[in-house]
Each structure stands twice: as C-alpha cells, then as structure tokens.
Amino acid sequence: SLNQNLCDEFVLIDINKERAIGEAMDLNHGLAFSNSSMKIYSGEYTHCSNADIVVICAGAPQKSGEKRPELLKKNTEVFKSIVAPVCESGFKGIFLVATNPVDVMTRVTAKISGFPKSRVFGTGTTLDSARLRYLLGDYFGINPRSVHAYVMGEHGDTEFVPWSQALLSTKLVDDVLQDNPNTFKKRDIERIEAEVRNSAYKIIDAKGATYYGIGMAIVQICRAILQNENSVLTVSCCLNGCYNQEKIYAGTPAIINQSGVKSLIELSLTDTEMKKLQESCDALEDYFKSIKM
Numbered sequence: 001s002l003n004q005n006l007c008d009e010f011v012l013i014d015i016n017k018e019r020a021i022g023e024a025m026d027l028n029h030g031l032a033f034s035n036s037s038m039k040i041y042s043g044e045y046t047h048c049s050n051a052d053i054v055v056i057c058a059g060a061p062q063k064s065g066e067k068r069p070e071l072l073k074k075n076t077e078v079f080k081s082i083v084a085p086v087c088e089s090g091f092k093g094i095f096l097v098a099t100n101p102v103d104v105m106t107r108v109t110a111k112i113s114g115f116p117k118s119r120v121f122g123t124g125t126t127l128d129s130a131r132l133r134y135l136l137g138d139y140f141g142i143n144p145r146s147v148h149a150y151v152m153g154e155h156g157d158t159e160f161v162p163w164s165q166a167l168l169s170t171k172l173v174d175d176v177l178q179d180n181p182n183t184f185k186k187r188d189i190e191r192i193e194a195e196v197r198n199s200a201y202k203i204i205d206a207k208g209a210t211y212y213g214i215g216m217a218i219v220q221i222c223r224a225i226l227q228n229e230n231s232v233l234t235v236s237c238c239l240n241g242c243y244n245q246e247k248i249y250a251g252t253p254a255i256i257n258q259s260g261v262k263s264l265i266e267l268s269l270t271d272t273e274m275k276k277l278q279e280s281c282d283a284l285e286d287y288f289k290s291i292k293m
C-alpha cells in the first residue's frame with residue numbers, strides 16, 4: 001500500500017495495540033523512500049466512520065498442517081467484536097475480508113453488518129488466480145500478465161480451475177496442449193492446479209505465514225475500488241443467482257469499482273466444472289451452517 005501510494009490515509013486497528021503502534025512506526029519510517037505522502041497511524045474503530053474501505057485481516061492464522069475451516073469458530077468470535085463497532089462508527093464504505101476461511105468470514109461480515117451485497121466481499125481466489133497465472137506463465141514461458149485463467153470456488157481445498165476458460169493470450173490452454181503434445185502435457189497442468197491448491201500449506205510449513213502475495217492482492221482490489229477501475233478479479237462475493245447459487249459467497253470473476261461488486265461475469269462452465277463449483281458451494285454452505293451467530 002505504501003509502496004504503491006494507494007490511499008492518503010491508512011489506519012491500523014488491532015486488539016494488540018502495541019503491535020498496531022509498532023507496525024505504524026515501521027511503515028512511517030519507509031515514507032521517505034516512497035513516492036507517497038500517506039498518513040499512517042494506529043487507531044480505534046471510531047476512525048472507520050469516513051473510511052472508503054475497511055480491510056479485515058484480523059484473527060487466528062493457520063498453523064502448519066491446519067485447514068482453513070478449522071479457524072471458523074475462533075474467527076467468527078473475532079468478527080463479532082470487529083464488524084459491529086465498525087458499523088456503529090457510521091462506516092458507509094466497503095468491507096473487504098481476508099481472514100480465513102475467507103468465503104465464510106465474508107458471509108459472516110455480510111450477515112452482521114447487514115450491508116448491501118455489493119459492499120461486502122472477500123479476497124476469495126484472487127491470490128489463487130495470481131498463483132495459477134504465475135505457474136502457467138513459468139511453464140509456458142509467457143508473462144503471467146498474458147495468462148488469463150482463474151481459480152474459482154472456495155479459497156481452500158475444494159477450489160478448482162475451469163480449464164475450459166483458461167487462455168494464453170487469446171488461445172485456449174486446451175488447444176495449446178493439443179497442438180504441442182510433445183512439449184506440453186495435461187499431467188503437468190494438473191500438477192500446477194494441485195500446486196496452487198497447496199501453496200499456502202507449503203509456505204506456512206516453510207516460513208509460518210504467507211504475506212507478500214496476499215498483500216499485493218489486497219492492494220490490487222483496493223485500487224480497483226478507489227480508482228473506480230471496473231477490473232475483473234476473482235473476489236469472494238455473493239453468487240446471487242449465478243451458477244444456480246443464491247446465498248453462497250465464493251471466488252468468482254466479478255467487476256470491481258467504487259461501488260464494490262458492480263456485477264459478476266458468469267462464465268460458460270462445462271458440466272464437469274459446474275459439478276466442481278457445486279461441490280465447493282456445498283462445502284461452504286456446510287461450514288456456514290456449522291457456526292452459531
């Protein structure tokens with residue numbers, strides 16, 4: 001955020017006030033090296049009153065080997081203590097959720113806040129789609145920015161890649177495989193999909209937590225909002241009738257601008273991909289039903 005001069009005011013709020021003060025100090029010390037004149041400080045929920053965006057990334061992180069849904073009960077309690085005071089501050093902006101399990105925590109935020117669906121969404125599979133584009137770019141020798149491919153569904157174990165929609169430039173990945181059978185193999189593509197799904201586990205095993213990818217994903221989403229970009233990102237938002245789903249929040253390509261989720265781009269999924277999405281949505285519904293609110 002600081003390096004990319006994203007906003008003019010950045011308030012850090014944490015139950016651990018010392019940590020928020022320390023983080024704000026540390027960030028401020030980088031200002032002289034940036035092209036930013038951001039005001040950065042630690043604060044209270046009352047500071048959210050005129051904010052454009054509240055990013056919630058507070059709560060328990062995964063431990064090595066832990067699955068995201070195992071955080072659900074703890075983080076629902078954390079969210080009860082955050083979303084209500086933010087709303088009481090008079091906040092009328094957009095909630096962006098990163099805390100895991102992100103799809104369910106986003107639905108929890110929508111429920112507690114009562115905000116319109118367009119103004120509550122999560123990072124969803126934005127990070128997974130970036131991981132996919134990086135790995136496909138590396139495999140095919142193409143800049144990730146020219147790889148157009150998404151991860152959809154839960155940000156977690158039931159996520160999937162709709163390969164029928166994956167493109168290198170404007171050529172389908174499936175056609176690239178078919179045209180170059182000696183160079184590129186379907187089994188490598190399947191390995192890449194599994195690698196994306198398991199990336200967080202690997203990074204957490206190696207260094208305890210993931211920081212940079214998610215940080216850049218959040219900045220990208222916030223920029224799409226603040227600069228009214230109409231960018232398409234696979235955020236977690238209410239599917240709202242798309243793909244025969246009503247109340248589920250899951251990663252799906254959506255157009256993001258200053259109003260939040262402007263609309264969803266409903267892809268023409270194959271029957272197999274629709275089945276995978278259904279399975280992911282069923283798992284998310286079960287997680288949501290398992291919590292007491």
Ligand SMILES: NC(=O)C1=CN([C@@H]2O[C@H](COP(=O)(O)OP(=O)(O)OC[C@H]3O[C@@H](n4cnc5c(N)ncnc54)[C@H](O)[C@@H]3O)[C@@H](O)[C@H]2O)C=CC1
Binds near residue numbers: 014019060061071127
């Ligand atoms: N959606 C995604 O792609 C990603 C999600 N995450 C998730 O983000 C969350 C945070 O992860 P980390 O930053 O690594 O954890 P962390 O432990 O470094 O930071 C969490 C912070 O939340 C604060 N906190 C806890 N309870 C609170 C409360 N009731 N009110 C206010 N603040 C509270 C803690 O004091 C701590 O400073 C986890 O749920 C993690 O799984 C992390 C990386 C990627």
Ligand SMILES: CC(=O)C(=O)O
Binds near residue numbers: 100127199210214
């Ligand atoms: C921690 C997490 O959810 C991720 O890096 O994907």
